[in-house]
Amino acid sequence: MADMAEKATLCSKCGDNEVKGESYPRWCSNCRTNYRRELEAVKEGRTEKKGFAAGVTAMRECLAAEFDKLGSGRFEASEVADLIMRSPGPKLD
Numbered sequence: 001m002a003d004m005a006e007k008a009t010l011c012s013k014c015g016d017n018e019v020k021g022e023s024y025p026r027w028c029s030n031c032r033t034n035y036r037r038e039l040e041a042v043k044e045g046r047t048e049k050k051g052f053a054a055g056v057t058a059m060r061e062c063l064a065a066e067f068d069k070l071g072s073g074r075f076e077a078s079e080v081a082d083l084i085m086r087s088p089g090p091k092l093d
């Protein structure tokens with residue numbers, strides 16, 4: 001009985017470090033920390049992608065509104081490129 005109590009439980013993820021307590025999953029503190037960091041990185045990546053997609057949509061709408069104000073007319077491609085580059089872009093609300 002004493003032998004069982006003293007037997008160390010190894011981390012089920014890395015298999016190297018001893019696990020203390022009864023928490024599940026049976027991961028060591030290093031693996032838990034690494035998992036939390038990876039999860040945060042994934043969440044940040046998702047947030048960044050959502051922000052990028054929203055920015056693309058906002059820029060399209062902004063440019064469409066600016067060109068719509070100009071009405072009909074003929075523009076050289078270089079003029080259009082210049083108008084796009086001079087556009088202040090959408091405002092962050």
Ligand SMILES: [Zn+2]
Nearest residue numbers: 011014028031
């Ligand atoms: Zn581990």
